Amino acid sequence: MATAIHSHPRLSRRLLLRPFKRRDVASLHEAIDVSIADLQPWLPWVSGYDRGSAQRFVRESVAAWAEHRAYDFAIRPLDQPERHLGNVSIWHTSVQNDIGEIGYWIRSDEVGRGYGREATTMAVQIGFEELHLHKVQLRIAVGNIRSERIAERLGFTNEGTLRDEVKVDGRWLDHTVWSLLEAEWWPQRDRHRAEGTIA
Numbered sequence: 001m002a003t004a005i006h007s008h009p010r011l012s013r014r015l016l017l018r019p020f021k022r023r024d025v026a027s028l029h030e031a032i033d034v035s036i037a038d039l040q041p042w043l044p045w046v047s048g049y050d051r052g053s054a055q056r057f058v059r060e061s062v063a064a065w066a067e068h069r070a071y072d073f074a075i076r077p078l079d080q081p082e083r084h085l086g087n088v089s090i091w092h093t094s095v096q097n098d099i100g101e102i103g104y105w106i107r108s109d110e111v112g113r114g115y116g117r118e119a120t121t122m123a124v125q126i127g128f129e130e131l132h133l134h135k136v137q138l139r140i141a142v143g144n145i146r147s148e149r150i151a152e153r154l155g156f157t158n159e160g161t162l163r164d165e166v167k168v169d170g171r172w173l174d175h176t177v178w179s180l181l182e183a184e185w186w187p188q189r190d191r192h193r194a195e196g197t198i199a
């Protein structure tokens with residue numbers, strides 16, 4: 001049985017992470033709509049995304065949280081909580097071995113401001129300190145340099161390449177698997193707190 005985590009917002013210096021609510025459909029759809037060109041090369045679900053897709057995502061996200069299957073967080077600026085910046089999600093890939101995975105995206109007109117790294121750091125903290133994982137993984141398409149930088153800056157180790165792992169727009173992408181162990185998280189925690197990327 002996967003661990004349950006609470007649904008209160010998590011705060012950093014600039015961000016608020018919270019579970020999705022039914023009323024988020026419009027702001028989620030708008031954020032994806034302005035970001036299609038940047039999301040489409042890397043994420044398989046983006047093609048043909050419309051308001052109905054956003055509606056289904058929110059419905060499924062609420063159900064997945066309640067059933068402890070996955071935890072999707074809406075990323076919002078603390079000073080503008082109605083603006084959708086992107087998503088970060090964490091879920092178990094092995095309950096037996098305490099392994100989880102994180103996925104994320106940031107809207108195009110807000111990239112390059114450190115929000116991706118900040119939200120991922122918050123999700124890593126949730127993984128180790130709330131879900132009590134032993135290992136957190138990221139899967140990053142080969143060539144997705146920005147995402148690789150997030151993994152590197154958080155001290156993840158590249159464990160290798162999975163060939164033709166995901167089909168995006170009819171194109172097969174190789175994925176690299178990156179991991180961080182619990183023992184590697186605690187020594188860096190104070191640095192993230194000092195930088196304000198976690199509370």
Ligand SMILES: CC(C)(COP(=O)(O)OP(=O)(O)OC[C@H]1O[C@@H](n2cnc3c(N)ncnc32)[C@H](O)[C@@H]1OP(=O)(O)O)[C@@H](O)C(=O)NCCC(=O)NCCS
Pocket residue numbers: 038039042043103104105106107110111112113114115116117118139140141144145146147149150153
């Ligand atoms: C990958 C992604 C989440 C990064 O979000 P972000 O908010 O820009 O992340 P950060 O600001 O923390 O930047 C991460 C790195 O990318 C670099 N970067 C960001 N925007 C950039 C730009 N426009 N040009 C060049 N480099 C850029 C940053 O400099 C940073 O590297 P650094 O730490 O060495 O400075 C975002 O670009 C995105 O959503 N991409 C599409 C979806 C995706 O790839 N998701 C991840 C799947 S694994």
